Every structure is written in structure tokens, then in C-alpha cells.
Amino acid sequence: MGSAGICIAGPAKGQRGVVPTLRPAHYKTLIALFERDGFIFARQRGDHLVYVKPGVARPLVIPAYREVPVFSIKNLMSTAGMSREQYFELLQNL
Numbered sequence: 001m002g003s004a005g006i007c008i009a010g011p012a013k014g015q016r017g018v019v020p021t022l023r024p025a026h027y028k029t030l031i032a033l034f035e036r037d038g039f040i041f042a043r044q045r046g047d048h049l050v051y052v053k054p055g056v057a058r059p060l061v062i063p064a065y066r067e068v069p070v071f072s073i074k075n076l077m078s079t080a081g082m083s084r085e086q087y088f089e090l091l092q093n094l
Contacts, residue, residue, distance in 0.1 A: 024067035
């Protein structure tokens with residue numbers, strides 16, 4: 001496994017190149033990633049941190065978990081309008 005939630009898997013049958021796999025990530029890693037993408041901390045309620053960005057209709061709600069599950073990360077990426085490529089690029093630059 002690579003750094004901070006990146007796992008590089010070999011090419012699947014019929015595919016070219018190396019495909020990164022989404023892995024659970026620590027909430028602080030996700031906060032740094034989305035802040036680098038322009039999101040700003042708005043508020044916190046319990047163990048959920050809320051981030052906003054001008055031009056994005058819905059706020060991001062990041063749970064303060066040691067390991068944020070993959071389905072939650074996918075939902076956050078969808079809400080932010082972020083592609084997998086952009087996610088992994090930001091993750092590599094942390």
C-alpha cells in the first residue's frame with residue numbers, strides 16, 4: 001500500500017496502465033485535501049466538520065473518524081465535483 005490511502009493495483013484484464021484504488025483515509029488527510037481544493041471550514045457539530053466552497057451547492061460534511069470509509073469518500077468527491085484523478089493528484093501533493 002502506498003501513502004495515505006493509495007493502493008496501486010496492477011492493470012486488470014483488458015485495461016492499460018496502473019489504476020489507483022480508493023482506500024479508507026483519516027479525516028485529517030481528507031480535511032487537508034479538500035482545503036487544498038478550496039474548501040473552507042464553516043462549522044462543527046459533534047464529530048462532523050462542515051466545509052463550504054463558493055460555487056459548490058452543498059456543503060461537505062466530513063466525519064471525524066480515524067478511517068473514513070470508501071463510500072463516504074466517494075460521496076464527498078461527488079458532492080465536491082471532484083474526479084478520481086483530481087483526488088489522487090491532491091492526495092499525492094499533501
